Amino acid sequence: MHLSLIALAAALGASPVLAHAAQRTYANPIDIDYRYNFEQMNEGVSYRTGADPAVVRFGDAYYLFQTLADGYWMSKDLLHWDFVKPDHWPYDGVVAPATLVADGKLFLMQSAVAPRPLMVSTDPASGRWQFWTRLLPPVPGAVRNEQPGVLLKPGELPQGPWDPGLFQDRDGKVYLYWGSSYVYPLYGAELDLKLGSTEGEGKRLSFLTKPRPFLRLDPANHGWERFGPDHTMGDKPSYIEGAWMNEHNGRYYFQYGGPGTEYNVYATGVYVGKTPLGPFEYAPYNPVGYKPGGFVTGAGHGSTFEDAYGNAWNTGTAWLGVNWTFERRIDLFPAGWHDDGQMWVDTRFGDFPHRMPDHKLRENEDTFTGWMLLSYRKPVVASSSLPAHPASTLTDEDPRTFWVAKTNDAGQTLTLDLGGTPTVRAVQVDYADFESGRYGDAPDIVTQFVLQGSTDGERWITLADLSKETRDRPNAYIELEQPRKLRFIRYVHKHVGAKHLAISDLRVFGNADGAPPAAPQDVQATRGSDERDATISWKPVPGAVGYNVRWGLAADRLHSTYQRFADRPTSFTLRSLNKGVRYVVAVEAFDERGVSPLSQVVQIVP
Template sequence: MRSWRLPLAVIALLGQGVVAAPAAAAGAHGRTWANPVDIDYRYNYEQMNDGVSYRTGADPAIVRFGDAWYLFQTLADGYWRSTDLLHWQFVKPDRWPFDGPVAPATLVADGKLFLMQSAMQPVPLLYSTDPAHGHWKFWTRMLPPVPGATWVGHESEMKPGDLPPGPWDPGLFRDEDGKTYLYWDSSNIFPLYGAQIDLALDHASEGEGKRVSFVSKPQALLRLHPEEHGWERFGQDHTDNTVAPYVEGAWMNRHGNRYYLQYAAPGTEYNVYATGVYTSDKPLGPFHYAPYNPIGYKPGGFVVGAGHGSTFEDAYGNSWNTGTMWVGVNWKFERRIDLFPAGFHADGQMWVDTRFGDFPQRMPEHKLKPGESTFTGWMLLSWHKQASASSQLPGHGPAEVTDENPRTYWVAASSAPGQTLTVDLGGERTVRAVQVNYTDYKAGRYGDAPDIITRFKLEGSSDGSHWSTLADLSHEQRDRPNAYVELDRPARIRYVRYVHVHVGARHLAISDLRVFGNADGDPPPAPELVSATRDADTRNADIVWKPVPGAVGYNVRWGLAADRLHETWQRFADQPTQLRLRALNKGVRYVVAVEAFDEAGVSVLSRTATLDP
């Protein structure tokens, strides 16, 4: 993650026709989720001096410790715990000498969970054997400086050959032989670095000051090559050639005998923020660029952005990859967290599946078979549907809540209980889930407070006059800025109504009220792929297809082979049926196809076309 400030110094220790779901149980025991991940994103106090108030979450590091998973992220006054990867409980630690850690790194070793924050100056390394209860201790109060690093006010002042201070955006990795490695940096000038370190686990009694040391000198491992890799180019849709892209967010995994060094590029404040990977047979390289990059990429849809996260396994051995979603309403670094299925092919190719990545997904309770999808098949029913509200502020009407854009939003004239927001689905549909996405419009909140909780009811109707409860969250005890509610039973309804109870912000503002389920009928036919043409600059290609009547949208899919179309760019039907694709690697042959989707389901794929290098 590219940060906007240096960490603060270490501080002192602290401290009708409606099938209604049971109100309290709705969404409580479901096995599905939808991105962004439904957690209580914290209000960011960092921009208080500028009067900018917003919730945010970024740079997720998820690690399993014991029987639970722990989620750490940027600028949070604690972390989250889950035993099922669906329901997350915030943990307030008893010892937290960070002013909200930035881009933290985690490591499980020797029965301990370690936590390191980004740093440009010495900071503590914490560990816990009881993170469920927030108990932490110092492993060392002061990390050693990076050997050979030069301290300067800004990296632009550094000379060629200088090593920047750090470790900023750190990643920790413990290999099977017990050796520990540190990877780091976030820069559009310098590369990612790596070094072997010693945590002194076998002689911890020597004392805090001797518990961390560098075993090897830092070495440059990888840097960006946007002249070869189209997806590494900066800007919205990779169109800004005036700014050098950023490489950041190192994360290492070992699969078999191969090491996968993951990195983020080109910038967290754009839709194309993505994850790439280099591979090696050694933890410090030499590393080789993967031709199937990027692996985590989601430039279209409601959720955009998939860079800077972590890769981990669930209890069944399924792999998952987290990333950072760009919101950018109140500030360019306003973000959320997303979660996608991931894995490795038999030949070692790593993949992350972002197709329908912001539609409901089912959390598996078994080891997934090759090619088995977690997508529920519940389709978006609310896109461009008519919406009405009890009140509104000028310029922020209810039509904004069905446009699938988190950067437009409805604002009620009052945040008092009883305000309503209603979506007309245009006919009876089978509704299975609803997602309420709030916006911080002049929220005026910073940090934490007891009243920062989200409460509402969801109601359904077939005629717009007789209403039944779909879900009752009027007694919710946590903040849910992106509340996803899976109904216990499907509801056959035409209207969905949000009834307000409480929100911790100054205003009631909702960017999107997203309704999922299925309409009657068959899925749409496959679109006709008209052409797929690669430019003289082979980083770019134009994909053209014919519109499908009644389609809600399309997925342009590409990859190295017809059975490996792992990359997806989602487009809605109000956009041109042509995509200017600027994310290709020079020298790599691609296969491309298009599918259509509507409220009933998803088409089969179009014919495939080849994009020769």
């Protein structure tokens, strides 16, 4: 073999990388076959979507249910998800489903404004389900209201349960929570599921307590509950929805989503109580799950669950909003509780690769891999492009801009130049839906492509071959079997089940050689005359790709993060604070080499 070819083989590795070989990491949005749905068919709007995830562990597997899917997903490791098509599915499209594992069974309830079925399965992996009851009992006190903006009379409740949440306490009692409105609060009651009954299908359920209101949004005091992008739409009514309950060390964490799923600030809040029916107190560290910046934005209306090792995870709804306001994806974040009961959700680098642990995480053990974004604003050459959708959008870290090829033919290519030869460890291909014309499922809705790598742009090796993939992968995440020094990454198209080939971003992760950037200096934070706001500023760090602005109640609890790229000003107004709560803030810089030390932690001065 010629010496130059020997050197190339050594640098690149001798064998191609298979699509799922030895995967140990993941990146948001999670890599599932988001379904085309029918919701906007009459308007001619075609899009894939995922929202309102409910994840539970049943047996030795995890099950993911979401809004408007013709089934659900199963995983053994939280990395690889297989779609399950139920054999008995009376739903015309489950919206914001509730799940419950109780008495060796998995229960599923859909959102409803009239009595609907409650399903049960002891073998959800097979897709076999039965009716626990064909009609849930009506919510006591609920009245039909054709004008949602009109307040109900005392003692009346809106129809439901919409956006339900089910929870079983340690004593075996079952509770139902529900609500989704910009007018009405979230409600809850104890529910008699008759778990020990030997009756067959058609069990009669009943409410054991009168439903009562629990909590409303309070945007006048909670800055993050204000509506609009970056909470900028003032006093416009905000939505509260997505009830989910967890018990931890004798405390009950009543989680909810707000202020609206169609903006970057969709978040999860929590109230804490001593009983499943309260009373509940607002947590001053809210929002507990919050991701307003980066490629993936939004972390509201999800679920919190434990994995096989006892680690807590929080799922959320990420906003996309290209083809329709409610076009969304699903994200997954590490979560947990401090010894004093403070709940946390870690969204720092929440759309970069994270490792999936195979053990119980230690206190403060991070799942972030340290693999940095190598593709930001790098040049891309496409084999063809529509004029309004150039290849330059592929590296802008914005899922709402996208490249479209002139034709959806096999052989279309994208060639990304990383500049130097960093160590590449993972690639994410994020597709877009541009006039896709698809509704529901079909055999040809699969995603097939090949990823290649090169050091010189002339000699290529295969990094991953998905040319025979049998699933649709709108957010395909490929972890390379071994790290490789590369300058060029090439996408070679095979098939996508849509009218057009459209990709929003080609994201490459790994590390360039050298020391990480220096810590940001001169961090300043001034509380506004409106205590819900604060102006944060710092000096730019030469060569930085971006910054993480991190804040919280103490220097060791900077759980909230706003990721900002370096082409944006190093001063901005944070509008998510709670009145009467003291905060501290710090900033870290990142580039292709790594993450800087944290800046000095400063108080957000009133």
